[in-house]
Amino acid sequence: MRKTWRKIAAICNAYFAMWVEYRAEIYLWALAGIMPLILMGIWNQVSKNAAFSLNPNDFVRYFLAVFIVRQLTFVWVIYEFEYLIVEGALTPLLLQPINPVWRFVLAHITERIARLPFSFAILAVGFLLYPKAFWIPKLSDVALAGAVVAAAFAVRFTLQYAFAMLCFWTERAASIEDLWFWFYTFLSGLIAPLDVYPAWVRSAAELTPFPYLLYFPAQILVGRPVPLLRGCGVLLAWGIGSFLLYRLLWRLGLKRYSAMGA
Amino acid sequence: MRHLKLIWLFWSTSLGSEAEYRINFLVACLSSLGNLVGSLFALSLFYQKGGQLGDWRWLEALIIMALFTILQGTMRAFLNANLSRIVEHVRTGTLDFILLKPVSSQFWLSMRRFSPSGLPDLLIGIGMLGYASHRLSLSPLAGLVAMLPLASSLLILYSLWYVIATTTIWFVKIYNVTEVLQSVLAAGRFPIDAFPPGVYRFFFTFVIPVAFMTTVPARFLLGRGGLDNLLWSVLFALGLFTFSCLFWRFALRSYGSASS
Numbered sequence: 001m002r003k004t005w006r007k008i009a010a011i012c013n014a015y016f017a018m019w020v021e022y023r024a025e026i027y028l029w030a031l032a033g034i035m036p037l038i039l040m041g042i043w044n045q046v047s048k049n050a051a052f053s054l055n056p057n058d059f060v061r062y063f064l065a066v067f068i069v070r071q072l073t074f075v076w077v078i079y080e081f082e083y084l085i086v087e088g089a090l091t092p093l094l095l096q097p098i099n100p101v102w103r104f105v106l107a108h109i110t111e112r113i114a115r116l117p118f119s120f121a122i123l124a125v126g127f128l129l130y131p132k133a134f135w136i137p138k139l140s141d142v143a144l145a146g147a148v149v150a151a152a153f154a155v156r157f158t159l160q161y162a163f164a165m166l167c168f169w170t171e172r173a174a175s176i177e178d179l180w181f182w183f184y185t186f187l188s189g190l191i192a193p194l195d196v197y198p199a200w201v202r203s204a205a206e207l208t209p210f211p212y213l214l215y216f217p218a219q220i221l222v223g224r225p226v227p228l229l230r231g232c233g234v235l236l237a238w239g240i241g242s243f244l245l246y247r248l249l250w251r252l253g254l255k256r257y258s259a260m261g262a
Numbered sequence: 263m264r265h266l267k268l269i270w271l272f273w274s275t276s277l278g279s280e281a282e283y284r285i286n287f288l289v290a291c292l293s294s295l296g297n298l299v300g301s302l303f304a305l306s307l308f309y310q311k312g313g314q315l316g317d318w319r320w321l322e323a324l325i326i327m328a329l330f331t332i333l334q335g336t337m338r339a340f341l342n343a344n345l346s347r348i349v350e351h352v353r354t355g356t357l358d359f360i361l362l363k364p365v366s367s368q369f370w371l372s373m374r375r376f377s378p379s380g381l382p383d384l385l386i387g388i389g390m391l392g393y394a395s396h397r398l399s400l401s402p403l404a405g406l407v408a409m410l411p412l413a414s415s416l417l418i419l420y421s422l423w424y425v426i427a428t429t430t431i432w433f434v435k436i437y438n439v440t441e442v443l444q445s446v447l448a449a450g451r452f453p454i455d456a457f458p459p460g461v462y463r464f465f466f467t468f469v470i471p472v473a474f475m476t477t478v479p480a481r482f483l484l485g486r487g488g489l490d491n492l493l494w495s496v497l498f499a500l501g502l503f504t505f506s507c508l509f510w511r512f513a514l515r516s517y518g519s520a521s522s
Contacts (some may be wrong), residue, residue, distance in 0.1 A: 191304045
């Protein structure tokens with residue numbers, strides 16, 4: 001147990017040092033997630049003269065919550081994995097007495113922590129633009145949202161990592177992530193809260209896992225009622241499914257892997 | 263003349279090497295079609311329950327979307343492939359070879375690559391533009407006048423992009439800047455009047471001039487453009503372009519070749 005902790009601490013330290021060195025890159029990633037703030041302005045303005053079920057302030061809060069959830073659940077492991085495979089750089093990682101997935105997990109977590117101050121600075125700008133929309137979520141909501149965001153991140157990560165295993169077979173595994181991201185963009189509530197979707201699109205979206213990755217935690221943060229049991233159930237089911245898929249593809253893939261470039 | 267010949271050589275060789283990866287083109291076609299469906303859906307959400315983007319009716323907003331798609335196609339076809347190259351050249355030190363070539367290095371770096379994966383977006387954008395202008399029965403004369411602000415908008419896009427590409431001289435590992443640029447430019451999907459007055463409009467007009475990229479050309483297409491709009495967009499484009507050239511020269515002074 002002590003040994004495990006020491007490994008974790010060592011890897012985290014190494015990554016922190018790296019992120020601090022490349023902080024410009026991290027800040028750029030944070031900025032790249034600014035889309036919700038752009039949409040926030042538009043929706044706030046449009047809703048002033050239309051009969052949506054949300055008022056202009058609700059839209060501001062919703063998109064700020066979406067922004068934060070996105071900042072915390074952003075996953076890029078497939079691109080790194082693809083790079084490692086194509087360059088043949090995965091081989092040294094396989095020789096180490098630790099499953100490489102833990103490196104990626106810790107890299108994602110430390111990167112998040114290094115970026116958070118900057119994300120909050122962007123959030124503060126959002127509140128400066130709309131001081132009337134400022135709200136402090138209930139502590140219980142924050143705790144709940146934190147847990148759901150962690151679960152959403154875990155699902156996103158595991159599934160993307162399972163997709164990344166396809167790199168053992170093809171050099172273009174990231175295409176499947178792009179396809180997935182298309183559905184994510186339009187069904188997760190990133191472009192608009194599901195409340196303004198046409199009813200049939202909304203019920204179709206709720207049959208997919210996408211809303212539970214973004215809309216669901218964002219709703220908790222803004223303090224609106226959510227189908228808690230159902231949401232957690234969907235996340236759990238997708239988490240387990242992705243994990244099994246990852247294990248299967250990992251085993252099959254490793255057998256195929258012929259250390260190119262090593 | 264010499265430059266035109268070079269462009270022809272650059273692009274035909276790029277096309278030749280891209281022809282090796284035909285499946286990429288197919289993927290690009292599918293992703294453009296997917297984006298079309300998605301963006302139309304996203305736009306339609308605003309036009310429910312009496313909602314409207316500024317004073318732009320649905321078909322007029324489609325024109326903005328069409329212009330945006332054309333710009334996106336331009337980026338994919340001409341800019342992005344070159345950007346990743348610039349980063350690579352700086353990282354590995356091969357920029358030296360380009361600096362030694364008897365042609366402007368900015369020209370070489372910006373024009374070297376052409377990627378057919380931008381073509382589907384260009385075609386879809388032009389198609390949408392044709393459809394919307396036909397339904398609105400816009401006058402061809404207005405279309406002709408709109409060419410000038412449209413050219414400015416392309417020049418603005420290019421200059422912004424090149425300024426960002428230039429920063430690789432200092433920060434080598436910034437291939438994700440395209441992501442930032444792309445996400446901010448996404449504001450160009452919407453007319454500037456759809457944003458709340460104040461900070462938003464100021465930012466998207468003067469800091470990242472998205473307003474000049476889609477809204478102003480669209481106004482001219484609709485015959486609503488004023489002389490001041492035209493003047494500003496041309497001035498802005500020329501100013502930014504000059505800045506991008508100066509900035510590149512300035513950056514080269516801090517370039518310490520990595521290869522030697």
